[in-house]
Amino acid sequence: MTGPPAEDTxxxxxxxxGRSRESLHTPTGRSWRALIQPAVIVAAGAAWLAYVExxxxxxxxxxxxxxxxxxRKTWQHVExxxxxxxxxxxxxxxxxxxxxxxxxxxxxxxxxxVANIGQSAPAIGVVVxxxxxxxxxxxxxxxxxxxxxILPALRNxxxxxxxVDPSLTDAARGIGMSAPAVLRRVELPLAAxxxxxxxxxxxxxxxxxxxxxxxxxxxGLGDLVTTGVATQRTPVLLTGCVLIALLALLxxxxxxxxxxxxxxxxx
Amino acid sequence: xxDAxDAxDAxDPRAGIELTDVTKRYPGQRTAxxxxxxxxxxxxxxxxxxxxxxxxxxxxxxxxxxxIEPTSGTITVAGRDALSLxxxxxxxxxxxxxxDAGLFPHMTVxxxxxxxxxxxxxxxxxxxxxxxxxxxxxxxxxxxYRARYPRELSGGQQQRVGVARALAADPPVMLMDEPFGxxxxxxxxxxxxxxxxxQDELGKTxxxxxxxxxxxxxxxxxxxxxxxxxxxxxxxxPQEILLSPADEYVxxxxxxxxxxxxxxxxxxxxxxxxxTPTARPGDDAAAVRDRIGDADDAFAVVLDxxxxxxxxxxxxxxxDAAGPLGERGAPVPEPLHARDTLQRALEALIQTDHDxxxxxxxGGAFTGTVSLATVQDAVRDMRRAAERRTAGTA
Numbered sequence: 185m186t187g188p189p190a191e192d193t194x195x196x197x198x199x200x201x202g203r204s205r206e207s208l209h210t211p212t213g214r215s216w217r218a219l220i221q222p223a224v225i226v227a228a229g230a231a232w233l234a235y236v237e238x239x240x241x242x243x244x245x246x247x248x249x250x251x252x253x254x255x256r257k258t259w260q261h262v263e264x265x266x267x268x269x270x271x272x273x274x275x276x277x278x279x280x281x282x283x284x285x286x287x288x289x290x291x292x293x294x295x296x297x298v299a300n301i302g303q304s305a306p307a308i309g310v311v312v313x314x315x316x317x318x319x320x321x322x323x324x325x326x327x328x329x330x331x332x333x334i335l336p337a338l339r340n341x342x343x344x345x346x347x348v349d350p351s352l353t354d355a356a357r358g359i360g361m362s363a364p365a366v367l368r369r370v371e372l373p374l375a376a377x378x379x380x381x382x383x384x385x386x387x388x389x390x391x392x393x394x395x396x397x398x399x400x401x402x403x404g405l406g407d408l409v410t411t412g413v414a415t416q417r418t419p420v421l422l423t424g425c426v427l428i429a430l431l432a433l434l435x436x437x438x439x440x441x442x443x444x445x446x447x448x449x450x451x
Numbered sequence: 452x453x454d455a456x457d458a459x460d461a462x463d464p465r466a467g468i469e470l471t472d473v474t475k476r477y478p479g480q481r482t483a484x485x486x487x488x489x490x491x492x493x494x495x496x497x498x499x500x501x502x503x504x505x506x507x508x509x510x511x512x513x514x515x516x517x518x519i520e521p522t523s524g525t526i527t528v529a530g531r532d533a534l535s536l537x538x539x540x541x542x543x544x545x546x547x548x549x550x551d552a553g554l555f556p557h558m559t560v561x562x563x564x565x566x567x568x569x570x571x572x573x574x575x576x577x578x579x580x581x582x583x584x585x586x587x588x589x590x591x592x593x594x595x596y597r598a599r600y601p602r603e604l605s606g607g608q609q610q611r612v613g614v615a616r617a618l619a620a621d622p623p624v625m626l627m628d629e630p631f632g633x634x635x636x637x638x639x640x641x642x643x644x645x646x647x648x649x650q651d652e653l654g655k656t657x658x659x660x661x662x663x664x665x666x667x668x669x670x671x672x673x674x675x676x677x678x679x680x681x682x683x684x685x686x687x688x689p690q691e692i693l694l695s696p697a698d699e700y701v702x703x704x705x706x707x708x709x710x711x712x713x714x715x716x717x718x719x720x721x722x723x724x725x726x727t728p729t730a731r732p733g734d735d736a737a738a739v740r741d742r743i744g745d746a747d748d749a750f751a752v753v754l755d756x757x758x759x760x761x762x763x764x765x766x767x768x769x770x771d772a773a774g775p776l777g778e779r780g781a782p783v784p785e786p787l788h789a790r791d792t793l794q795r796a797l798e799a800l801i802q803t804d805h806d807x808x809x810x811x812x813x814g815g816a817f818t819g820t821v822s823l824a825t826v827q828d829a830v831r832d833m834r835r836a837a838e839r840r841t842a843g844t845a
Contacts, residue, residue: 355553358518358626359567359616360543373557448557450600 221437229430236419245417248408258427260403264322264394265435268329269387272337275330276386277379280341281367292342299338302331308396315400325394325402332393333386340382344375373448380447384439391432395424405431466494466529466623466656468515473524475510484510486680487524492673494623495654499667501704502677508660511681512626515658516545529623529656543567546617546625546655550632552609554601560586560612561597567620585615590645607638614646618653627659631666643669647790664705668693668716676701687840689716694837710830711794719796719810720789722829724819727807729754730764736772736779739764752809753780758816760786760809786811787821793829796821 236249247253283292302310311328318324348371356366372379398406405428412421469492475485484507492498500508513519515528517538526533533541554563564585565578573581583593589611601609610630617625631639643666650657661667667674668689675686678700685697693709693716696702705712728742728751743749743766753762753776764780772779784803787796787810799808800823807820 351549351551351553352555354518355547355549356555358516358542358547358549358553360539360541360570361566362539365570370555374555450557450559450602 218441222434225430225434225437229427232423232426236423239419241419242417244415245420248411248415248417248420249423254408254423254427257403257405257407258431261391261394261405261428261431264325264329264397264402264404265387265390265431268326268333268390268394269383271326271330272333272386272390273383276334276337276382277341280338280379281345281372284342284345284371296335296339299335303333303335305331307332307393308399311396311400320400320402322397322402324400325397329390329393329397333389336385336389337382340385341375341379344378344382345371347378348374374451377443377447377451380439380443384436384443387435387439388432391428391435395428468492468529468624468656468658469525469527470511470514471525471527473511473514473526474522475507475514475519476522483522483680485514485521486682488681488683490675490683490686492656492658494656496672497650497657497659497670499659499661499671499674500677501661501664501667501671501674502681503662503704506677506679507681508662508677509628511677512628512658512660515624516542516547516626518542543570543620544622544624546622548610548613548617548625548627548630550629551606552601552613552630554609554612554616556601558600559597560591560599560601560604561593563601563612564616564619566616571620581619582615585618586612588618588649589615591615605638606634607642610634610642611645614649618649618655622655624656625658627657629661630659632661632663639666644790646670665712665715668712676704688837689713690833691837691840694834695840713830713833714794714797714826715792717793717829717833718789719787719791719793719821722793722821722825724810725807725822725825727752727809727820729817730776732776732778734776736769736774736776739776740766740769740772743769750780750805750807752783752817752820754817757814759811759814760817763805763809783809786815786817788812789818793826797823797826800826 233249233251233254237251241249279295282288283295307328310331311325314324314328318327352370352374353366356370357363361369394402394404395406395409397404398410405424408420408424408427412418412424468490470488470490473485473488474483476483488511490511500511502508510519514521514526515533517526517533521534528541528545554560555566558566561579561582564582568578568581582597586593586596591608591611596604596608596612601612604612613630617627631642634642647670659667659670671689673686673688674692676684676692678684684704685692685701687697690713692701693705693713696705728739728744730739730742730751730753732753732755739751743751743764745766750763750765752760753764755761760783762778762780763783764776768779768781769776784799784805787799787808789810789812796808800806800821807822809820810818812818
């Protein structure tokens with residue numbers, strides 16, 4: 185080789201690129217600051233509960249706002265959210281991967297149409313309809329939630345895989361990666377940011393929608409809302425709403441952290 | 452795969468590529484993208500596929516590692532029938548370099564370079580050692596570049612890593628698809644020189660696709676000029692293509708100013724060097740004077756201990772001289788290297804006061820001199836040889 189490579193001088197390490205390098209190698213960034221948000225959310229929830237519990241509730245309201253009852257409903261809500269999200273992912277991820285394969289690409293419009301129906305049909309209608317068909321309870325609620333939430337996860341998986349630079353998959357095949365290896369080592373990691381964003385959207389969507397499980401005895405914080413309405417106890421209704429909102433914020437934060445930790449480095 | 456790179460002077464003769472009657476027809480298209488092409492790519496040479504876009508040159512190249520499956524015909528790579536092998540397995544033994552390098556952005560430089568050895572199940576230590584060796588080879592100090600991500604490199608550096616990745620498992624054959632096409636002219640020039648330097652050491656069989664005639668002339672041991680349907684309009688050395696284009700299409704493609712171009716792509720190493728007497732500082736001046744002879748412009752080159760030319764002494768310098776040569780004579784002009792082009796030699800000759808310029812080989816050791824007549828003779832010889840060869844094949 186002759187002479188010093190001319191292009192070397194263009195980018196000396198630590199000068200212009202020093203900062204971006206650091207951010208490349210430490211994906212979570214300033215981690216202590218990331219903890220402010222969840223702390224604020226938890227504090228807000230505790231403050232609200234403390235305020236409501238001490239605001240001179242009558243016996244009906246007090247029973248509906250007993251701490252162990254609220255905790256149980258919150259946990260049910262988390263369960264509804266997590267289980268439905270897991271089922272959504274178990275369906276949407278493989279389906280999205282499959283539809284991005286050349287052989288199955290022609291089925292894409294059909295599958296998207298079905299997923300679109302799932303999302304555009306009013307969730308509350310679907311939930312009641314399914315309850316009529318299959319009876320009430322937790323799992324019926326899960327089915328309704330899954331039907332509602334599959335589209336964003338599916339579409340993000342497909343879009344994420346489609347936007348992978350074709351020259352990279354070509355390079356991967358060209359150096360001798362098998363088709364599954366190309367998917368696992370190149371396509372999925374590069375699609376991960378978009379897929380993870382889809383999962384985050386699904387989670388938040390599920391937190392909000394899980395409230396309607398209450399209509400078919402599926403449990404969750406929706407119970408506080410319906411009880412509040414039925415018994416005309418505004419503090420109960422508000423507590424349900426506030427806790428759902430805070431839970432959504434908290435889960436969104438977890439999703440954000442997860443996508444930063446799980447997302448590929450170097451992009 | 453053997454670990455040690457092939458010796459440049461003895462490439463495995465079976466490492467060539469044979470395409471016989473290869474056709475690629477896409478369904479629904481009337482004309483074939485590649486129409487019954489037969490091409491022999493000799494082992495250890497850089498063969499450039501040159502043609503405008505749409506000539507099917509990339510398609511032709513991709514048939515070799517079966518990224519595209521031929522409709523008919525046979526393809527032999529390094530002595531093995533490529534069509535009977537598992538394509539994934541085949542590709543692991545063929546280096547592949549594409550435009551923009553095609554590095555995986557989520558993997559470090561070291562991971563990118565080590566991919567093929569990893570797929571071939573080398574152990575960790577051996578991969579790490581190989582990665583460092585390769586980064587060294589492409590002029591990227593491993594300590595500085597190993598852990599970087601592709602985004603942190605310039606385009607030229609990325610392409611160096613791309614070349615290193617292709618060389619990782621020491622494949623006998625490499626395919627390069629417009630690897631330098633997206634780089635600025637200075638970086639491109641530099642990487643072309645690096646590739647030629649590497650090829651001197653490694654002696655791979657390289658199929659190189661480009662649409663740039665100058666790049667083809669500079670890099671190719673042979674050039675295949677392709678027309679529509681990958682018709683091989685001419686297949687020959689750069690000199691043959693420049694000096695006796697097979698038909699109008701080739702002529703048009705090559706363009707004018709052939710002799711000047713020839714100077715740009717012929718190297719000092721390709722021409723017979725003039726013999727000039729040499730001397731050491733310790734030699735007896737009178738003896739050197741006798742060696743120089745009586746021609747008007749005759750002189751001797753004084754070499755240092757490493758055989759590098761330092762001064763030139765003429766008869767006049769040594770008139771009446773006795774005893775050792777010592778510091779007599781004038782400094783020699785900046786020597787040419789065997790890799791330099793004849794154009795560079797011509798420039799050096801025009802600029803210097805002497806009518807001969809020394810040439811050095813490895814380690815700067817003196818190998819001979821060039822004069823204007825050397826260059827003129829070389830061009831004439833090349834033209835004659837090219838005319839003879841095309842006359843013979845026509």
